[in-house]
Amino acid sequence: MTPLEVDGLRVAVRRRGKALTVLDDVSFAVGAGQCLGIVGESGCGKSLTLRAAMGLLPPGAVRTAGEVRAGSGLAMVFQDSHASLDPTMRIGSFVADVVRRRQGASRAAARRQAVELLAAVGVPDPGLRSRAYPHELSGGMRQRVAIALALATDPGVLLCDEPTTALDVTLQAEILRLLDTAREERGLGVVLVSHDVAVIRQVADVVAVMYAGQIVEAGPASEVLDRPRHPYTRALIDAVPTLDRPPGPFRPIPGAPPDPAAYSPACRFLARCAHRAPACQEVVPGIHALDERHRSACVHQEGT
Ligand SMILES: Nc1ncnc2c1ncn2[C@@H]1O[C@H](COP(=O)(O)OP(=O)(O)O)[C@@H](O)[C@H]1O
Ligand SMILES: [Mg+2]
Secondary structure: OOOEEEEEEEEEEEEOOEEEEEEEEEEEEEOOOOEEEEEOOOOOOHHHHHHHHHOOOOOOEEEEEEEEEEOOOEEEEOOOHHHOOOOOOOHHHHHHHHHHHHHOOOHHHHHHHHHHHHHHOOOOOHHHHOOOOHHHOOHHHHHHHHHHHHHOOOOOEEEEEOOOOOOOHHHHHHHHHHHHHHHHHHOOEEEEEEOOHHHHHHHOOEEEEEEOOEEEEEEEHHHHHHOOOOHHHHHHHHOOOOOOOOOOOOOOOOOOOOOHHHOOOOOOOHHHOOOOOHHHHOOOOOOEEOOOOOEEOOOOOOOO
């Protein structure tokens, strides 16, 4: 069974007494040992997608359609590791508690496993460090502990919501490498959410691009990021500096994503799109297959 399959997901939130659809027909699958990157600007629905998959929607948000099938356990890592760590507990005890609850291991065995997990995520001197409290650790080290904590539940898929956004570039690369190692060594499926194309490019083998609550393009990373077919993907890529592109002026995407109250049945990127045509107003663009693995929601299919 596929470790995680999300099919036709729709989520609504309550705002001023009205139900507002914020996620619309979101579908994706994550295989064992695969890393799916979900990328898009802030507010486009990335966090709600992960929370809906995890079954952890915030109060006021409900799934109104679609299915989530998880063939194995899911665990989540957040941008802010303070959210997942207990400030009053030594990190080793905290991780050991999760191991104990999960496996019914003895106190000593759980303790040993906790130290092993801390070592596996690159905490130096893990025996000693396991006695530290979260506030005694740097941001990068805390994020490693948060990943150890997630791994302690032995998940099939790790859902990571902007796990490196609060970190500087060097730490960011280290954490991404760590996720990559866990993927390789444990056959862990990873969903990595980021607003940053450069982060997604470093680790994802499959990419889904989200805009205004919908997936507008998806496929193998090499296809989507090197030969984007949706104008929004193209615009996202052009808006960030990358090492493998000649330096030039960044071209930020003009305007901002629409508010969910203004989501239309026509193309939601229309107002900001460099390739808009009169027909775009009339067509309701469903995401459709370009080939076996690549999907796009643009009716023009430009950029080939
Ligand atoms: N708890 C909530 N209640 C109401 N609206 C929410 C809630 N969480 C998110 N939203 C709205 O849903 C949309 C998607 O949010 P989110 O998933 O957090 O986006 P992203 O993670 O891509 O920045 C946004 O318009 C946001 O304002
Ligand atoms: Mg978010």
